Amino acid sequence: MVQCTPTNTSFLILALNYSSVCVFLLYSVNYGEGFNLRRDVYMRMATLVKSLNEDEPWLLVLPPWGRIYHWQSKDIKHQNKIPWSLFFDVASLKRFVPVVEFHEFLAMSKEPVIEEVYYLQNYKDWKEWEEKMEFKPCNNENHYYWKNVETGFWESWFFGYEDRVYAKKFQCVSYMGHAGFMKPFLLKNTTARSVMIERAETALHDRFGDTSYWEARRSMVFAKELRDIGDEFRAKYLDSNDDTDNTVLDEDWTKMKRKHGEAKGGPYLAVHLRRKDFLRTNHNVPSLKHAAKQIKHLMDKHDLSKLFVATDAPKEEFESFSEFLEEFEVFAFRPNAEVKKQYKEGGLAIIDQWICAHARFFIGTQESTFSFRIQEEREILGFDTKMTFNRLCDDEEEMDCEQPSKWTIEY
Ligand SMILES: Nc1nc2c(ncn2[C@@H]2O[C@H](COP(=O)(O)OP(=O)(O)OP(=O)(O)O)[C@@H](O)[C@H]2O)c(=O)[nH]1
Ligand SMILES: *[C@@H]1O[C@H](CO)[C@@H](O)[C@H](O)[C@H]1NC(C)=O
Numbered sequence: 001m002v003q004c005t006p007t008n009t010s011f012l013i014l015a016l017n018y019s020s021v022c023v024f025l026l027y028s029v030n031y032g033e034g035f036n037l038r039r040d041v042y043m044r045m046a047t048l049v050k051s052l053n054e055d056e057p058w059l060l061v062l063p064p065w066g067r068i069y070h071w072q073s074k075d076i077k078h079q080n081k082i083p084w085s086l087f088f089d090v091a092s093l094k095r096f097v098p099v100v101e102f103h104e105f106l107a108m109s110k111e112p113v114i115e116e117v118y119y120l121q122n123y124k125d126w127k128e129w130e131e132k133m134e135f136k137p138c139n140n141e142n143h144y145y146w147k148n149v150e151t152g153f154w155e156s157w158f159f160g161y162e163d164r165v166y167a168k169k170f171q172c173v174s175y176m177g178h179a180g181f182m183k184p185f186l187l188k189n190t191t192a193r194s195v196m197i198e199r200a201e202t203a204l205h206d207r208f209g210d211t212s213y214w215e216a217r218r219s220m221v222f223a224k225e226l227r228d229i230g231d232e233f234r235a236k237y238l239d240s241n242d243d244t245d246n247t248v249l250d251e252d253w254t255k256m257k258r259k260h261g262e263a264k265g266g267p268y269l270a271v272h273l274r275r276k277d278f279l280r281t282n283h284n285v286p287s288l289k290h291a292a293k294q295i296k297h298l299m300d301k302h303d304l305s306k307l308f309v310a311t312d313a314p315k316e317e318f319e320s321f322s323e324f325l326e327e328f329e330v331f332a333f334r335p336n337a338e339v340k341k342q343y344k345e346g347g348l349a350i351i352d353q354w355i356c357a358h359a360r361f362f363i364g365t366q367e368s369t370f371s372f373r374i375q376e377e378r379e380i381l382g383f384d385t386k387m388t389f390n391r392l393c394d395d396e397e398e399m400d401c402e403q404p405s406k407w408t409i410e411y
Helices: 011-021 035-052 090-094 102-108 179-189 211-218 224-238 288-301 315-323 337-357 369-381
Strands: 023-027 058-062 099-101 113-121 132-135 166-176 194-198 266-273 306-311 329-331 359-363
Touching: 023 035, 023 102, 035 058, 035 179, 035 211, 035 337, 035 369, 058 102, 090 099, 099 102, 132 179, 211 369, 224 266, 224 306, 224 337, 266 288, 266 337, 266 369, 288 315, 288 359, 306 315, 306 337, 337 359, 337 369, 359 369
Parallel strands: 023 058, 023 194, 058 099, 113 166, 113 194, 266 306, 266 359, 306 329
Antiparallel strands: 132 166
């Protein structure tokens, strides 16, 4: 069977062939969702496309990064139309499922057109969970697609390509189900060569935590440049390198096998301290003082003197936090202007995550997908689960709260 696996060098030559053989699956996620939840939605769509490829050659189009609610730094411009290659190693993604960047999709298409857009929405007042999908009128008129009366085509933001791309068909679909439930519909109910799933986060993971889940997750290797920046920081400030830490990464993730406990990690503790909107929306965020108290206990227990802090906290909060921990060496990654400009907020988040992923001991913030992604990275590297699945307790819980894998930290 034909496989849709264009390599970087050959795709332009083969473009015409591909666009007549392969079907493009595009997707998009609700504006309010953050970077780390979007990475999770990628896994659901990648698994769907993997499954489609058992029957037909489909290509997954990577939705450019941009317009992310959290990315508001005034000193970082142009956080729009960002290709996946800035953050992820696309060759590694392709070892799981055939993917192309959006601009490649445009280059490969005869016209800048997405043939069909299906906008997923929840069922109104459902009682029992069952897998189903149906064409329905849109629940919400604010879906940000509008029909151009002159051309009859549908227009929308399309990742910042709004002046160049249009859709031929737009349809709301009430959806309750896993991502894989769409497969028969995509194979049989449509003959379009390009289909876009809007609000793709509505579809659930097929089997959360199974082999395919972890294959999709492992394929999301960070871009080499970002890993290098993180590694340089580890070496320079944290006495950490892959050889002594037992965290050597195989460039081909399909060949990498690690058991729990094999990774030792660098001689530092890492904390992800999620603040900002979490102070309003998440009830389990500790005060800085209480967070510091827990860190101190853990540093002493694990006999560590260096602390790495990943946080979205404003500078003043970070400083008061550090003051509580004066007896230790406290580090944070502070990018220079050039790194900031080049890799933007997504890149900086990844560098922080990468450094956290290599610490001897990690503790995160409850319910933060930013922390979850670090924990997964550590699973891939082969850390003992007790050194990974930890969260800060809030002030009321004192130091005795249930941890993500149902244990209590022994202080
Ligand atoms: N560099 C850096 N950025 C952070 C950190 N924590 C949060 N952020 C920023 O805040 C944003 C919000 O966190 P995300 O995890 O992406 O958003 P989300 O998917 O809604 O996840 P949570 O809100 O954490 O559950 C991230 O995209 C980052 O830009 C951090 O420790 N370091
Ligand atoms: C897909 O086609 C089948 C068979 O014609 C039909 O029963 C089903 O309702 C269609 N699905 C949707 C969402 O329209």
